[in-house]
Amino acid sequence: MSRNPTRLAPLVVLVVLALLPYSTLQVPGLFDGVLNSPGTLQLIALCLVFGGVALSYDLLFGFTGLLSFGHALYFAAGTYVANLALTELGLGLGAALALTTVVGVVLPLLVGGVALRVSGIAFSMVTLATAQVGSIIVLQDPGGLTGGEEGLAVAREPVPDVFIGVFNTVNKYWLALAYLALVYLVVTLLTRSRAGRVWAAIRENERRVEVLGLKPYPFKLLAFVLAGLLATLGGVVHLLLLGGSTPRVTTTDFTLSLLVMVVLGGAGSRWGAVLGGVLYTYLDSRLTDLAQSPAVQDLPAWLRVPLSEPLFILGALFVVVVFFFPGGIAGLVARLRERRAGRRPGTTPPPDGTTVPGRAVEQLREAAGRGVGVGAGQPRDGV
Amino acid sequence: MSTVVLLTVTGLGLAALYFLVASGLSLIFGLMGVLNFAHGAFLTIGAYGTWWAAENIPGAGATGWGFVYAVAFGVAVGTLVAAVVELTLIRPLYERHIEQVLVTVGLSLALVALVRAVWGADPRPFPRPELARGTTSLLGANVPNDRFLLIATAIVVLVAVLAFLRFTRFGLVIRAGVENRTMVTALGIDVRRAFTLVFAIGGAFAALAGALGGIYLGSISPGQGTSLLIFAFIVVVIGGMSSITGTAVAAVLVGLVQQFANYYAASGVGDLSVVLLLAVVLLTRPGGLTARLA
Numbered sequence A: 001m002s003r004n005p006t007r008l009a010p011l012v013v014l015v016v017l018a019l020l021p022y023s024t025l026q027v028p029g030l031f032d033g034v035l036n037s038p039g040t041l042q043l044i045a046l047c048l049v050f051g052g053v054a055l056s057y058d059l060l061f062g063f064t065g066l067l068s069f070g071h072a073l074y075f076a077a078g079t080y081v082a083n084l085a086l087t088e089l090g091l092g093l094g095a096a097l098a099l100t101t102v103v104g105v106v107l108p109l110l111v112g113g114v115a116l117r118v119s120g121i122a123f124s125m126v127t128l129a130t131a132q133v134g135s136i137i138v139l140q141d142p143g144g145l146t147g148g149e150e151g152l153a154v155a156r157e158p159v160p161d162v163f164i165g166v167f168n169t170v171n172k173y174w175l176a177l178a179y180l181a182l183v184y185l186v187v188t189l190l191t192r193s194r195a196g197r198v199w200a201a202i203r204e205n206e207r208r209v210e211v212l213g214l215k216p217y218p219f220k221l222l223a224f225v226l227a228g229l230l231a232t233l234g235g236v237v238h239l240l241l242l243g244g245s246t247p248r249v250t251t252t253d254f255t256l257s258l259l260v261m262v263v264l265g266g267a268g269s270r271w272g273a274v275l276g277g278v279l280y281t282y283l284d285s286r287l288t289d290l291a292q293s294p295a296v297q298d299l300p301a302w303l304r305v306p307l308s309e310p311l312f313i314l315g316a317l318f319v320v321v322v323f324f325f326p327g328g329i330a331g332l333v334a335r336l337r338e339r340r341a342g343r344r345p346g347t348t349p350p351p352d353g354t355t356v357p358g359r360a361v362e363q364l365r366e367a368a369g370r371g372v373g374v375g376a377g378q379p380r381d382g383v
Numbered sequence B: 001m002s003t004v005v006l007l008t009v010t011g012l013g014l015a016a017l018y019f020l021v022a023s024g025l026s027l028i029f030g031l032m033g034v035l036n037f038a039h040g041a042f043l044t045i046g047a048y049g050t051w052w053a054a055e056n057i058p059g060a061g062a063t064g065w066g067f068v069y070a071v072a073f074g075v076a077v078g079t080l081v082a083a084v085v086e087l088t089l090i091r092p093l094y095e096r097h098i099e100q101v102l103v104t105v106g107l108s109l110a111l112v113a114l115v116r117a118v119w120g121a122d123p124r125p126f127p128r129p130e131l132a133r134g135t136t137s138l139l140g141a142n143v144p145n146d147r148f149l150l151i152a153t154a155i156v157v158l159v160a161v162l163a164f165l166r167f168t169r170f171g172l173v174i175r176a177g178v179e180n181r182t183m184v185t186a187l188g189i190d191v192r193r194a195f196t197l198v199f200a201i202g203g204a205f206a207a208l209a210g211a212l213g214g215i216y217l218g219s220i221s222p223g224q225g226t227s228l229l230i231f232a233f234i235v236v237v238i239g240g241m242s243s244i245t246g247t248a249v250a251a252v253l254v255g256l257v258q259q260f261a262n263y264y265a266a267s268g269v270g271d272l273s274v275v276l277l278l279a280v281v282l283l284t285r286p287g288g289l290t291a292r293l294a
Helices: A005-022 A038-061 A072-087 A093-115 A121-140 A166-192 A194-204 A206-211 A216-242 A252-265 A270-292 A301-307 A310-324 A328-340 A360-369 B002-032 B039-056 B064-093 B097-119 B145-167 B169-179 B181-186 B191-217 B224-238 B244-264 B269-284
Strands: B135-138 B141-144
Touching: A005 A038, A005 A166, A038 A166, A038 A216, A038 A252, A038 A270, A072 A093, A072 A121, A072 A216, A072 A252, A093 A121, A093 A216, A121 A252, A121 B224, A121 B269, A166 A194, A166 A216, A166 A270, A194 A206, A194 A216, A206 A216, A252 A270, A252 A310, A252 A328, A252 B097, A252 B224, A270 A301, A270 A310, A270 A328, A301 A310, A301 B097, A310 B064, A310 B097, B002 B039, B002 B141, B002 B145, B002 B169, B002 B191, B002 B224, B002 B244, B039 B064, B039 B097, B039 B191, B039 B224, B064 B097, B064 B191, B097 B224, B135 B145, B141 B145, B145 B169, B145 B191, B145 B244, B169 B181, B169 B191, B181 B191, B191 B224, B224 B244, B224 B269, B244 B269
Parallel strands: none
Antiparallel strands: B135 B141
């Protein structure tokens, strides 16, 4: 096992990240304060949470080949249900977590149960529409429960003291790290399990799975529920981290940004998805600061205006990645590694036999081609 | 009675808006297999183009023919952007559907953010020509004229598209391409020209919907296109993904259901019933309303 150093890499990263709050290192350019200042820790914690959520989305998109446009729903359910359980029902953190976990299983079970009856683009549309329901409900503010556009602050009393206040940011940071480690561990175990191999087979060719005598539906539903549950738990961590829920996480834009994270990092790769989530969140936050900085404010208007919108830069970056680096960061690294080893790309089987980082998107093409109403086959245009 | 009339006409007006957005989406999906997330951005660009022209271009204005010029400018910009997007970003990725969808997702984020960066996130009041300001008495109900404007435009567009598909050579290529693209290619016809054409037509309709939506809602904001787009997607799926008449029927259905449920139940219930409608249609007829039975 220890012969392959990359196997230990996640553990090393985990230890380094766990010890990070003890460092007073100043990283000029990357962060404003020293590493263990509350502002920096809060930003890194946010990056870690979204790294975990992106990985949970990768379980669906990259590992099983299900292009859901409604993953925001489960994350939002996590933050809002936990928030309401703490604030309105007055439950303790443990009971609230238990209740949220139940919701995090039942909700994707119901939605997935319906949505997975159709496949291809229709599946994407049903998930998009159901997520829209969540967004509408939150914004309509039924009975003054969700706070509408204002968002909803969490009550302080039921939350343990260790998670309250700027002084305890370090505890929230460790919580976020623990969440990411949990998701990483669960996804690693799942993708190596028998179910994980069936998921990979479904992604490659669903019909062949059927021919082999397996029903894809329960496996797809399992992936959908597990990914939903992991995202729900991410919502709870996000709630504790921010001290409230924001309707921003219910929107389609949030689901789309999860998709951007995963593709940016590399669909079908665990560390790629995490890195994509971390990078996206970091850039989103830092580019906002950059837009206010004098360096950008002094630029001529035609440069300053686009640079003032992080989403413009991220969207454009995303298009560039799709065009020139189809496998995202993970695909790029895999290609470089293969080139250094002197092998022709694409000839070696992946190390753990489950996924080729970055190939998920290519493999999905076929699935998309089967969408409703499209002529079968892959026509090549003339000449 | 007057309430029912008002709700029906308003619902049809909304349906007209959905149809304008969804018809382009369904043409693009039917022919190219691309679900175009950037369509909402085309709508926003059309709306802001019209608004900008009405204020800045000499000859164009907020009323009368000046407003028609402004709308023409907005539609022209929308068409141009859609054609350029197809030529530069979608064309190099032919037959790679997921990447094409991803590119349109990135574009929808970037273009809307760009509009927000230039003109701000706050809603801008949209010019209302005097024709759309008044009301008309219909069966005892005072119906605002902008509804009729929307419905009339959508009917003209529907008839024009059906005639175009039926009686022109390009229409023939598009219809054949929706049926079986491989076969059309095998017959020596370059379908790619038709791809650019449907993208441009879709962009034009979306931009027109943006301008009309501005009149209907009284103001425009960068995020408007995206929220309309979700309902347009639902309309496309209910309508059977690639049929213009199916899309028209689905748009009317969705518009009416939304208006009536929002009025008689509670605000927001209409939006939820539309989603329910989608679920019911997909579960009973997975291919949408116009799916041929196997």
